[in-house]
Every structure is written in C-alpha cells, then in structure tokens.
Amino acid sequence: MDGAVISTWLAALLTLGIMSFVYKDNLYYKICEAIFIGISAGYWFITYFWDSLYRIAWIGVVHEGRYVLLGGVVLGAMMLMRLFGKIGWIARWPLAFIVGATAGLKMMVYFTTNAMAQIHGTVDDTMVAFGGGDLYDLIGRLVILIGTVTGLIYFYFSKEHKGLFGGVAKVGTWFLMITFGASFGYTVMSRMSLLLGRIEFLLTDWLKLVK
Amino acid sequence: MGLIISAVVIGGGLLWMLYLSIKGQDVDRRIVYVFVGATVALAIIFRLEFGEVATPIVKSVFDKIENLPAGSKIVLSYDFDPAMAPEVNPMANAFIRHILEKKHRLYFMSLWATGQSLLSVSLNDVLKPEFPDAKYGVDYCNLGYKAGNEGVLNVVITNFRKMFPSDANGNSLDSLPMFKDVESLKDMDLLISVGGGKPGVKEWILFAGDPGKVAMAGGSAAVSAPLLYPYWPRQLIGLLGGTKGAAEYEAELIKTYPRFKDKSMPALRMMGPQTMAHVVIIAFIVIGNVAYFRSRKKGGQL
Numbered sequence: 001m002d003g004a005v006i007s008t009w010l011a012a013l014l015t016l017g018i019m020s021f022v023y024k025d026n027l028y029y030k031i032c033e034a035i036f037i038g039i040s041a042g043y044w045f046i047t048y049f050w051d052s053l054y055r056i057a058w059i060g061v062v063h064e065g066r067y068v069l070l071g072g073v074v075l076g077a078m079m080l081m082r083l084f085g086k087i088g089w090i091a092r093w094p095l096a097f098i099v100g101a102t103a104g105l106k107m108m109v110y111f112t113t114n115a116m117a118q119i120h121g122t123v124d125d126t127m128v129a130f131g132g133g134d135l136y137d138l139i140g141r142l143v144i145l146i147g148t149v150t151g152l153i154y155f156y157f158s159k160e161h162k163g164l165f166g167g168v169a170k171v172g173t174w175f176l177m178i179t180f181g182a183s184f185g186y187t188v189m190s191r192m193s194l195l196l197g198r199i200e201f202l203l204t205d206w207l208k209l210v211k
Numbered sequence: 212m213g214l215i216i217s218a219v220v221i222g223g224g225l226l227w228m229l230y231l232s233i234k235g236q237d238v239d240r241r242i243v244y245v246f247v248g249a250t251v252a253l254a255i256i257f258r259l260e261f262g263e264v265a266t267p268i269v270k271s272v273f274d275k276i277e278n279l280p281a282g283s284k285i286v287l288s289y290d291f292d293p294a295m296a297p298e299v300n301p302m303a304n305a306f307i308r309h310i311l312e313k314k315h316r317l318y319f320m321s322l323w324a325t326g327q328s329l330l331s332v333s334l335n336d337v338l339k340p341e342f343p344d345a346k347y348g349v350d351y352c353n354l355g356y357k358a359g360n361e362g363v364l365n366v367v368i369t370n371f372r373k374m375f376p377s378d379a380n381g382n383s384l385d386s387l388p389m390f391k392d393v394e395s396l397k398d399m400d401l402l403i404s405v406g407g408g409k410p411g412v413k414e415w416i417l418f419a420g421d422p423g424k425v426a427m428a429g430g431s432a433a434v435s436a437p438l439l440y441p442y443w444p445r446q447l448i449g450l451l452g453g454t455k456g457a458a459e460y461e462a463e464l465i466k467t468y469p470r471f472k473d474k475s476m477p478a479l480r481m482m483g484p485q486t487m488a489h490v491v492i493i494a495f496i497v498i499g500n501v502a503y504f505r506s507r508k509k510g511g512q513l
Contacts, residue, residue, distance in 0.1 A: 022244040047324040052358050105365060113421040113446065121445045183437045186453065190298060190407075190434035192251075192488045193454045196481050197297025199251050210256055 012206040015198050122148055147175040213257025217487065221250050225494045232502035235509075243495065250491045251484045259483030263455075263462035268440075272428040272449030273309070273463045275401060281314040283400040284393065288415065289319065289326030289333075290406030295432045296329055301457040301478035302430035303329075303405045304337045305464055311342045311350065312468055316389045318399070320354040320375075322363060322410045327356040327379065341474065348387040355379025360410040364418035368396045397423045407432025412439055416446050430456065458482045 017032030057073050060066040075094040082091035122144060129141040153165070154172030161169045203209045224246055228238050265273060276285070287306055291299050310317050319334075321327050330353065338345065345351055354375045357363045366374040371393060377383050384390045396402065396419050404415040404427075412429035420427030426448050431439055433453025443450055451460055457478030465472050465479075 023241060044324060047356070048358060051324070051356060105362070109417050109422070113417045117421065117446060118441060125445075179437070186433040186437050188492060189453050189455070189485065189489070190432050192485055192492075193298040193433065193481065194294065195248070196251055196255075196454075196484050196488075199248065199484075200255055200297075200477075200481070203252060203255055210258070 008205050012202055015202060019198070146171070147179075151175050213253075214259060217250075217253045217257055217259065220253060221487065221491060224249075225491070225498070228495075229498050229501065232498050233505060235502075235506065247488060247491060250487050254484035254487040258480070259487060260479065261482055261486055263458045263479060263482060265459040265463040268443055268449050269451055269456050269459040270449070270463065271444065272403075272451065273460060273467075275426060275428065275448050276306075276309050276313060276315070277467070279313070279315060279400055283315045284318065284389075284398065285310050285315050285401045285403065286318045286320060286396065286399050288402075288404045288406075289321040289330045290323050290404050290411045290415075291329065291408070291432070292323060292325035293329065295407045297477075297481075298432045298454050298457070299405050299407060299430055300329065300333070301454070301476070301481075302451045302460060304333055305457065305460045305476075305478075306403055306405070306430070307333060307337050308341065308468075308471060308474070309464055311338065311345055314350075315400075316349075317351040318354065318389070318393075319351065321356040322360060322404075322414070323406070323408075324356050324358070326406075348382070349389055352387050352389055353379040361414040361418045364396070364410075364414065368419050368423045370395055395423070396425060399425055401426045401428060403428045403430070405430040407435045411435065412447070412450070413442075416442055421446055454478050454481050454485055 014032050014035065017028045018036075020026055021029045057069055060069045061073070075097060078090050078094045080091070082088045126141040126145050129138045133141070150168050150172035152172070154161075154169045154176065156169075159165055200210075204211070228242075228246075231238055279285075287303065287310070289303060307317065319330055321330060334353070338351065342350075355378065357374055359366075359374075363374055371390070372384055375384060378387065392398065402415060402419055402425050404412045406412060406429075412431050412435070415429070416427055419425065427446065428449050429439060429447060430451040431453070433455070436450065436452030436456070439447065439450055439452075451457055458476075458481070461476040461479045465476065
C-alpha cells in the first residue's frame, strides 16, 4: 500500500469523523477535532519558529549583524513574561507597543482609502451617472446613494427616530436587512462549497465512484 | 437522465417534507442534513453542469490580464488555508493558467503560512505539468510566506528586498532575472490576492493597491465577497466571488483558450451541485414558512 492510498484513507476517515457531528457529539468526532487542533497548532508553531525566530531573528542578528532586530527579540521575550505570575506585568509593555504601532499604521490608511476614497467614489460616480450614464447605471447609483444616506441616518441616535427622520431611518433599516440577507446568502454559498469539496473528495478520490 | 433521477429523488423528498410540515409534524434536523448531502452527492455523481457566463466584475479581471502586454509583472498572493481551498484554489489555478498563457511574469507570495503549502500544490499540479517551458526566476518565482500580515505589505510597497532578501528556495532576489527591474510592489502591473480572511484582498487594497496606485484584483471566498464589492470598480478592478466567480473565470478561460477544455476545472464542475443545493435550501425556507403560517392560522405554536 503506497503513501497516497494511506493518506487518502486517513483524510476520508477524518472527514467522516468530523461530519459525524451532524448526527450528534461523539467520541469519533472529538478524536478528529483534537487531531485537527493539534496539527494546526504544531504547523503554526513550526512555521513561526523557522520563519520569524530562525530566518529573521537568528540569521538577521547573528549572521548579518542587523542588531536593530534585537529590539523585536527583546519585546517578544517580554511577551512571554505573562507566564510568570509576579513579573507578568512586563508583558503589558510589548502589548502596548503592538497596539500603538498597529493603531498608527492603520489609522491613516483606513481614513484615506477606506473612508475618503469610498465617499469620493459614491458621490463622484453618482454625479457622473447623472451627467450622462445609461438608465441602468443611474438607477444603480441612486440605490447606492439612498442606501448610504439612509443607512447613516439609521445609526444617528442623537435625534429620536420619529416623523420624516424616523421614516428615512426605516428605509435605512430595510437596506441593512437586505444587505444582511445577501451576506447570509453568500455565507451559505461559501459553506456549501466546503461541503461540496469534501463530498467530491469522498466520491472521487476515496470511493472512486466518479471520475 | 441524471437530471431526471436527481429531480425525482430531490423533488419527492421535498414534497414529503412539505406534507409533514403541513400536517404539523416535525422534520428531524438530521433528515435535513442527510437530504442536503444526498442532493450534493447525486449532482456530483451525475455530473450536473450548467453554463456559466462571466459577469462584468469577473470579466474586467480577465480583460485586464488579457490586455496587458506580454512580459507584464503580476503578483499572485496565496492568502488562504485548506478550509477555504475548495472555493478559492480554482481561482488561483485559473489565474496561473491565464497569466502564463499570456507570457506575463508571475511573482508568487503568501501572507498566510498555510498559503505556502497550497502554493506548492498548485506549482506541482498545474504550473509545472501544463507549462513545462516556464523557467523559474525568469517566468515565475516563489517568494514564499512572510509573517507580519499587512506590515509585510507596508514594507514591500517601498522595498521588496527589505522583507524578502531571498525567495522561498533561499535564492537571493538579485540572482533572479525577473527581479532586475523590480524594486517594490509599485513596479508591478497588477496585484492579485486570492483569499477570504484577514489579511486578504481588503488589506491588499488598503496597504498596497491604493497607496502604490497599482491595479488590484482579487479572488475571495463567498463569505467575504459582500464586504469587498464596495471597492469595485475604483479601488478593485474586479473580483471573483466564491465558487460562482471562479466558475465564471474558468468558463471565460476555456472560451478564449479552448486548449484548457480538457484540464481540470473544479469550479465549473462544482456549480451544478452548488445550484442544486441552493434550490433545496430555498425549498426548505419555503416549506418552513408554509409550516409557520399554517401553524399561526390554527393558533398553534411552533
């Protein structure tokens, strides 16, 4: 029996084990789940060890003399201090560094490309559509504009949602509901694709019922 | 014949469940699971397939790769794990086929550790057997995985060599001919991220495509696709959303290059079972509502 056959059988038995959860929680499922978690943790540990600790930190500092990397190594070591009760507070410093650096890195990027560029696109494209786009495009742009404005109004809580303001907020609620529905539909499609992938594997590679 | 058998089995089952619901009897959730599984299995066994036509959001990615002059530089990032692979791996393979068929230069990389392993599968199963003349370092190269998420992009947008002194095989980037005129991501003609989690297409737009003013395209698992549509068409030239998007791209590829007709096109193959499964789920929603409204009319409780 060659390695490919063994790996196919192993994959098939693990797939069936995980799928057995739809019947009810059972020992077979728990074993497969534990194997999955163990292998995932091992894979990530080894990857980070070789990629970050060895290739970047060890080679960078010892072989290439990039001593600036020692800062990262020290911060990483400080992170592990939380494992030791009394000096666990030291781990807050690298954590503060990560939070600060990440916030700084993302703040301007999100503001310029996520907020400003999106507002610009919404307004500009609508104006262009009014200026000479076809009817289909114009309707599409109007729907986006109305959805954006009414959606924002729904999240404005400084004024009570009554009268005209309440009506506009209600339209916003409808847009949100339709968006959630579409998003849920996509989620179903995504999960179904995963099921398809596994059933196709069982029928094609394992049982060889389909070529 | 397969369609008729599937329709009879699935239709019969649905009518039976509708009957039970109308009678006010519960349908065990496990029966629902088995029914969905059987529907998918039947559609796979009988190879039910439906024609696919590329929608504008998919066609624009295809046209971009198609219209770039030969030798253009394209980055393809594998930002996914095995759980997402059935959905997004077909996209990545279709991109590889199209890009190399057009004689562009292909730069592989990954922001996910698991992407590196899945990339090696694509290299061995698609690139090497189907493009035996493609030379490593000249036509394609593999930069591998780097930890750091969007931080990696923040560096390579100004300097590749700072983050990737060597490729995944340990070769210095300066020793690869295809890196001679490449300093950073800004020197690329197109960036493509295939994924569905974080970091993924969104991070590529925010930290590479937009700041570097480089054309950006993406392939995403369906679950993340709705969050990416707002970026199209200004910040994202096109998007392949889920299996449907992948199938549309594969259909367009076969239409333009018939030589790929005999190659494995998993997304096109999966669209038949996918469609059947969706029809069944819609039927379940209808049956559930019929049962609910009947119960309410009778004043009963569910």
